[in-house]
Amino acid sequence: MKVIVNGDSSDIRDGSTVAGLLEALKIGRERVAVEVGLEIVPKACYDTHTLMEGDKVEIVQFVGGG
Amino acid sequence: MSMQRDPMVIAGREFNSRLMVGTGKYASFQQMVQAIEISGAEIITVAVRRVNISDRSKESLLDHIDLKKYTLLPNTAGCYTAEDAVRTCRLAREAGMSDFVKLEVLGDEKTLFPDNEELLKAAKILVGEGFTVLPYCSDDVTVCRKLQDLGCAAVMPLGAPIGSGLGIRNPYNIKIILENISVPVIVDAGVGCASDAAIAMELGCDGVLMNTAIAGAQDPIAMAEAMKLAVIAGRLSFKAGRIPRKLYANASSPIEGLLG
Numbered sequence: 001m002k003v004i005v006n007g008d009s010s011d012i013r014d015g016s017t018v019a020g021l022l023e024a025l026k027i028g029r030e031r032v033a034v035e036v037g038l039e040i041v042p043k044a045c046y047d048t049h050t051l052m053e054g055d056k057v058e059i060v061q062f063v064g065g066g
Numbered sequence: 067m068s069m070q071r072d073p074m075v076i077a078g079r080e081f082n083s084r085l086m087v088g089t090g091k092y093a094s095f096q097q098m099v100q101a102i103e104i105s106g107a108e109i110i111t112v113a114v115r116r117v118n119i120s121d122r123s124k125e126s127l128l129d130h131i132d133l134k135k136y137t138l139l140p141n142t143a144g145c146y147t148a149e150d151a152v153r154t155c156r157l158a159r160e161a162g163m164s165d166f167v168k169l170e171v172l173g174d175e176k177t178l179f180p181d182n183e184e185l186l187k188a189a190k191i192l193v194g195e196g197f198t199v200l201p202y203c204s205d206d207v208t209v210c211r212k213l214q215d216l217g218c219a220a221v222m223p224l225g226a227p228i229g230s231g232l233g234i235r236n237p238y239n240i241k242i243i244l245e246n247i248s249v250p251v252i253v254d255a256g257v258g259c260a261s262d263a264a265i266a267m268e269l270g271c272d273g274v275l276m277n278t279a280i281a282g283a284q285d286p287i288a289m290a291e292a293m294k295l296a297v298i299a300g301r302l303s304f305k306a307g308r309i310p311r312k313l314y315a316n317a318s319s320p321i322e323g324l325l326g
Contacts, residue, residue: 025119043160064088065111066141
């Protein structure tokens with residue numbers, strides 16, 4: 001199924017969870033925050049939150065800034 | 067006095083350093099780490115941005131920062147609406163597991179001056195959600211008072227536009243804020259060199275926040291040390307109490323005993 005990750009369309013396995021997506025993208029879950037459809041997904045829910053076709057996912061991290 | 071502890075207290079938390087520094091614009095992570103270390107800062111600002119999905123080879127900022135040593139202050143840089151700023155703060159809290167946020171809501175791309183209306187709107191929501199809000203704001207005592215009344219943990223008026231290096235262009239406005247605001251007043255933005263930081267501290271500010279003045283200096287590590295010393299010197303000078311300014315001379319050496 002297709003989801004939008006950080007603005008780009010991405011093909012992922014049906015029934016993928018947030019944890020599964022992060023793993024596929026090789027992103028450690030500790031230092032990021034994830035939003036699905038403008039709602040934050042708490043870290044504790046990464047393993048249970050199942051993504052749906054067309055979901056808009058944002059994965060953010062800290063970068064240098066002032 | 068110099069040996070006494072004189073912590074900056076924000077939302078009940080004590081910090082030994084009154085200098086807060088950014089993590090942007092450094093030539094390398096190594097240079098950033100060294101500059102922050104020598105600055106003595108304990109609070110460091112970071113921005114919240116999308117993870118680069120297509121290129122995972124880049125190192126992550128947090129791989130270089132000792133989170134036991136530093137308090138992260140995520141900012142909402144680049145946000146022009148209360149809605150975007152609030153969304154960014156919620157993400158920052160989830161990523162960093164801390165309630166501290168540097169709230170900035172910009173009104174104009176050229177000046178990067180704050181949009182006070184959106185800033186107040188965002189501050190109200192964030193305080194309500196339990197954030198410790200440190201807002202970057204105008205040098206306007208009325209805005210600062212409103213931010214304080216909403217429950218912000220500090221106010222952070224600008225000394226000059228962000229990244230301009232023009233120094234403290236508004237000492238009287240800052241002084242008026244200091245006289246009327248009881249939460250910590252931290253000058254955020256405008257500092258260009260060490261004397262600017264000292265001036266902010268001599269006015270009586272509780273702290274100074276800067277990024278470009280250090281990261282953009284020809285030798286960022288030397289400038290970081292200069293800023294550390296300037297903030298300490300400025301604070302001591304403020305606490306020591308300066309002499310009144312007089313128009314005419316007042317000799318330091320005694321008149322008595324002059325050779326006849």
